[in-house]
Amino acid sequence: MKTFWAFVKKETLHILRDPRTLVILLGMPIAQVVLFGFAITNELNDARIAIFDASGDPVTQEISDRLTSSGFFQLAIKLDQEDQLERAFQHDRVKLAVVFPPEFQERFFREDRPQIQLIADATDPNTATTLIAYASAIIRQYEQEKKGSAALPYSIQTEVRMRYNEELKSVYLFVPGVITIILMLVSAMMTSIALTREKELGTMEILLVSPLKPVVIVVGKVIPYIALGLANMAIILILATMVFHMPIRGSLFLLIAESLLFIMTSLALGIMISSRVQTQQVALMISLMVLMLPTILLSGFIFPIENMPWPLQAISHIVPARWFIVIVKGVMLKGAGLAVVWKETLILIVMTLVLIGASVRSFKLRLE
């Protein structure tokens, strides 16, 4: 036990002696949460629009007002000529142009179904789609109100409620993803680098020739990184709840326990990588390619898994992050207990056991 603590202490010293890496490791979660929370949002506010109104009657005026007072749009320029559209997109950088045809009001009340043209800048397709959806909704609502008095014989009303995230805050989406990425990064990448460093520098020989058991070497090396992972987790959760008012509806204890489980999975992955490569550089490359990319792309964090082609969907099943994100979202947003996320938890436990088994085996193989 004493030898074990001597080892943990040495490993902690390594981390402290490299303040630059430490600052990056502790600063990264802060930067990521703040970036994702403030800068990178899916919500759109005050998008610049141009309006070309060929009628200029009360109805078109009212619709224009509705659009510009919604908070989503701001009028950047009012056009007199339809051929000024190109210039508005290029020069005034509007994201959306709204074109009213002539005699709009007369045709509207004649039930002649006049058309409003919505032209979006689709260099960013996601933004374009969102803007069109917002504008259409506002116009449809206006139409409903005007026609409401006419009392259609049959009509269906939809009432929409966005459960678990009423305000559609994108930070709710990003926090579970950021937690996953950071834990994977600290646990898997940093341990694989730390272990390979001993090999590269030749100190691993010295450790193996000492009476230390290999398992003590590995466990001693990963303990400080578990602590670092939990510290990161705490930073993210504090930021998310204090700054972005994100709720933790489920049990905090369960959330931490599940995170520890995911840290174990990541550590096992890191140990496995380190037992197969000889240099820190290769360890870094493999961690980035084999761990970070799937964690970001195939976990359902940014891109919905349901929309992926089936081979990618199949691969996503073996990405631990995919299951962990479901757990974090469930516990934080839906207040889910173990009874709800037991399947994902079980999958992670099995993955961890298999990985630890494999990494212990490959560690032994190397010792012959």
Place this chain on the structure above:
Amino acid sequence: MNQAIWAESLTKKFGSFTAVDAISFEVGQGEIFGFLGANGAGKTTAMRMLSGLSFPTSGKARVAGFDVYKQPDQIKRHIGYMSQKFSLYEDLTVQENIRFFGGIYGLSLKEIRTKTAQLLEELDLEWIAKTQVRSLPLGWKQKLAFSVSQVHTPSIVFLDEPTGGVDPITRRQFWEMIYRAADRGVTVFVTTHYMDEAEYCDRISIMVDGQIAAMGTPEELKRDNNVPSINELFVQLARHTSSK
């Protein structure tokens, strides 16, 4: 004679390649035993078997009285090891390195404290005890590494090309340290590329293609083979096999 190392027909095969081919030798307690050979002759493999890092394919060996198959853990406790790669932590201070290695060999806090003070004094490094090892000159690092490899007072130390890349004066000082250790009764098993260093050893063996091609005191070997220096003998043996 009190044997520190005893090997009989020790063999290591990697697939169909025989790295160490049935070598037999003995090293007495307190002896300085030079283990020579060209790169790839099987020196390191032999050393790894003796230090409990890998199991032999066949043959027998005892190190410090312990069997290499059955008691590798006991062997590890009783040997020191210093490898050709620099073997201390560069980002830890001199003192932290000594403490760490004392710690992993299970020394008590009190033992570590006295040992640290003693080592620092011997090496005359007290004034930079709190300096990170990375800023020391290579020669000092090597001497420190040698001392640290004996922090748990092992009865045998294995030195794998300990003086690689070190200047002649430091090499000389390093060998003085080896002599002092041998005087204390520590057995020194050393591999080297420098043939002048071979002459400092009590006995040497020259490995060629996994086998021991010559063994004895430097004087015996020179006399029996009628060569002026060990260097000459080494070149002869190596050439002999490569022309075959």
